[in-house]
Amino acid sequence: MSTVMCGAMSIVLFSAWRSFPAEIGGLREWGMGLLLMVAGTVLLALRGGTVPRPLPVLSMNAVLLWGIGLSLIGTEKFYGLRPSWRLFHGIWLVGMAAIAWWLLVWPDFPVRVAVFSTLVSVIYWRQVWLIARHGERQFPTLLFGMLMLAQALVVATRGVLALFAGGTSVDLLRPGTFQNVYLAISSFMVLMLVVGFLTVATRRLQTILELRSTRDPLTQVLNRRGFADVYARERALMQRERRAISLISIDLDHFKSINDRYGHATGDRVLVHVAEVIGKVLRASDHVARFGGEEFVVLLPDTGMERACSVAERIQDVLREPRQDGLPACTASIGVACQLSAEEDLDGILLRADGALYRAKALGRDRIEVAEPASLPPRAALG
Numbered sequence: 001m002s003t004v005m006c007g008a009m010s011i012v013l014f015s016a017w018r019s020f021p022a023e024i025g026g027l028r029e030w031g032m033g034l035l036l037m038v039a040g041t042v043l044l045a046l047r048g049g050t051v052p053r054p055l056p057v058l059s060m061n062a063v064l065l066w067g068i069g070l071s072l073i074g075t076e077k078f079y080g081l082r083p084s085w086r087l088f089h090g091i092w093l094v095g096m097a098a099i100a101w102w103l104l105v106w107p108d109f110p111v112r113v114a115v116f117s118t119l120v121s122v123i124y125w126r127q128v129w130l131i132a133r134h135g136e137r138q139f140p141t142l143l144f145g146m147l148m149l150a151q152a153l154v155v156a157t158r159g160v161l162a163l164f165a166g167g168t169s170v171d172l173l174r175p176g177t178f179q180n181v182y183l184a185i186s187s188f189m190v191l192m193l194v195v196g197f198l199t200v201a202t203r204r205l206q207t208i209l210e211l212r213s214t215r216d217p218l219t220q221v222l223n224r225r226g227f228a229d230v231y232a233r234e235r236a237l238m239q240r241e242r243r244a245i246s247l248i249s250i251d252l253d254h255f256k257s258i259n260d261r262y263g264h265a266t267g268d269r270v271l272v273h274v275a276e277v278i279g280k281v282l283r284a285s286d287h288v289a290r291f292g293g294e295e296f297v298v299l300l301p302d303t304g305m306e307r308a309c310s311v312a313e314r315i316q317d318v319l320r321e322p323r324q325d326g327l328p329a330c331t332a333s334i335g336v337a338c339q340l341s342a343e344e345d346l347d348g349i350l351l352r353a354d355g356a357l358y359r360a361k362a363l364g365r366d367r368i369e370v371a372e373p374a375s376l377p378p379r380a381a382l383g
């Protein structure tokens with residue numbers, strides 16, 4: 001039954017691999033690893049009898065070790081690490097040589113089990129370490145890590161038992177309490193491990209989709225939607241703590257001529273550079289967004305007009321600086337608006353900042369214009 005379930009789970013992993021974004025690595029390796037573990041279980045059944053037939057035993061161990069090793073490669077790819085193929089191949093070769101020796105040359109079942117369990121356990125322990133070191137501090141990671149740890153312990157226990165309690169106690173084809181418990185736990189654990197891995201992969205998917213829906217794909221700064229969320233949070237804080245916030249609207253000058261002269265790809269690099277430059281000028285609590293084209297917007301919480309204007313000047317200065325990497329320097333026209341009342345909303349402050357920006361364009365570009373204060377009822381303004 002559990003073999004069938006594992007087969008079904010490998011289909012789930014393969015379909016996740018086909019449909020999840022490419023940033024989520026390791027799904028294919030986990031799917032292939034699980035398929036090989038299913039094949040290994042089938043070969044275990046073919047082993048038959050009390051006298052082991054060498055070919056099924058060798059192929060079962062080869063396939064199982066390969067499949068379990070692939071789960072390690074999958075976990076490494078998932079965490080964006082370089083797959084340790086050397087360790088993988090090393091474990092597989094050492095394991096197969098040792099199994100062949102204690103099967104064909106010097107038949108010794110307990111030692112064979114101990115060697116196999118030790119090698120498999122190394123693969124699982126390494127994954128426990130990887131999860132602890134690279135996993136996000138979230139519940140799915142904790143679950144995945146705990147399951148991996150449990151699996152490492154179960155396998156290690158079988159190795160120790162093989163050495164100290166004799167081969168009969170760990171022969172999975174003989175009826176016995178340990179055999180029943182081990183088979184039940186290990187196949188259940190493999191299933192649970194896949195569930196654990198799918199849980200962290202799904203959490204990663206959620207994070208990626210959230211980021212994609214709130215970030216500009218070219219510059220990785222916020223997009224209009226992400227900016228609206230951030231603004232709503234800052235406005236709520238402003239209401240509570242009676243602070244000012246400022247908004248800077250930035251539009252690059254004659255950007256079309258940069259595209260025309262250097263090509264669209266260079267234009268894209270300029271946009272990425274501008275986003276980086278703006279980000280460096282800001283405090284960690286400030287926010288920058290790209291509203292499409294060559295228009296950027298900056299939100300400065302707890303900031304009045306004076307500081308907002310000096311941030312705008314700093315942005316202009318760094319944009320003008322000559323560049324070493326061949327990218328053309330550019331200038332920007334900027335409109336600055338300061339919000340003193342939570343009665344005004346995003347559309348209101350944007351409208352004022354854009355009004356100032358258009359004035360800056362009309363007055364010759366490469367300059368900063370300040371928006372008039374919002375015309376709100378006097379009771380709305382901060383004292």
Ligand SMILES: Nc1nc2c(ncn2[C@@H]2O[C@H](COP(=O)(O)OP(=O)(O)OP(=O)(O)O)[C@@H](O)[C@H]2O)c(=O)[nH]1
Pocket residue numbers: 218251252253254255256257259263264265266267268271292293294361365
């Ligand atoms: N490379 C690149 N260009 C873009 C992107 N989005 C918009 N553009 C270009 O940005 C240019 C904007 O041109 P305009 O609106 O005329 O503005 P401008 O040339 O900067 O002139 P002013 O704003 O009046 O100073 C157009 O050529 C668009 O094709 C983008 O993502 N990448």
